[in-house]
Amino acid sequence: MPLPKAELHLHIEGTLEPELAFELAARNGVRLPFADTEELREAYRFKDLQSFLNLYYELMAVLRTEQDFADLADAYLARAAAQGVRHAEIFFDPQAHIARGLSLGTVVEGLWRALGDSERNHGVSTRLIMCFLRDESADSALETLQAATPYLDRITGVGLDSAEVGHPPLKFRDVYRTAAALGLRRVAHAGEEGPPEYITEALDVLGVERVDHGLRCLEDPVLVERLVRERIPLTLCPLSNVRLRAVDTLADHPLPAMLDAGLLCTVNSDDPAYFGGYAGDNFRAVRETLGLSEDRLRELARNSFLASFLEDDEERRAR
Ligand code: ES4
Ligand code: ZN
DSSP: OOOOEEEEEEEGGGGOOHHHHHHHHHHHTOOOSSSSHHHHHHTOOOSSHHHHHHHHHHHGGGOOSHHHHHHHHHHHHHHHHHTTEEEEEEEEOHHHHHTTTOOHHHHHHHHHHHHTTHHHHHSOEEEEEEEEETTSOHHHHHHHHHHTGGGGGGOOEEEEESOOTTOOGGGGHHHHHHHHHTTOEEEEEESSSSOHHHHHHHHHTSOOSEEEEOGGGGGOHHHHHHHHHTTOEEEEOHHHHHHTTSSSSGGGOOHHHHHHTTOEEEEOOBSHHHHTOOHHHHHHHHHHHHOOOHHHHHHHHHHHHHTSOTTHHHHHHHO
């Protein structure tokens, strides 16, 4: 039996497996620049975040209809459930789809077809987190937030993703202020490729309650001390860090040192179709390669629920 856990860092578009990509391409008459799933898998050799993002955005072309998003999410939830995931807080990238001519409604209604039935079908509770693309303008993010008004009952929070370096959190100050006023929870990718200052800025300027990745906090001891003191959760993604070369090998991953430092770490899959595995695969990899004790693994699983927006947001709504 896999450990029950929550997945807190998962881009739904990053769960698009090659087989489903080709199935959707055929269904929608979209031509992919790859002959078959084999050739597509060959393209999964990334040298950094940007080289991955290029393929990630390119493959999204196959997602066209509500049913496509429903099929994508349902396939993810089935896989996650099989690996012990009981709760999933799922990122999506509306701007990437709106730019291709889709409406926000197609994306949210489609995802909701799967998420709305997930507890019954898979035993997995879910939340949706709408991410802004940080390499797009703040105005575009604000427009997206405004377009989401009819769907706010289905969106728990906002996040910030895509190319990090050169796009500091400060750029999105007003967007996050508006999101907070709407009652949305706030997270942001920070310190994946970007410097530790971006983590500090995400906390101070955006008011994030959780940091996605946060790996580079280790370069700033004062920041580490603060993250420990304030119990700010970090959603680490070990296999992603290897594939995008944030660490040299998994054996070099600082997760054990981060746990020893008292950081509230969680283990997540990021873009599992691209990075070699789902939540359970990430747990297995850190257990086998980093030699984490059973106690440490249980701590990681417990942290995933502590760091989640479960319960808490029901309590908040009741207030
Ligand atoms: C992402 Cl690994 C990662 N980092 C930033 N943005 C992303 N979008 C999808 N995966
Ligand atoms: Zn991510």
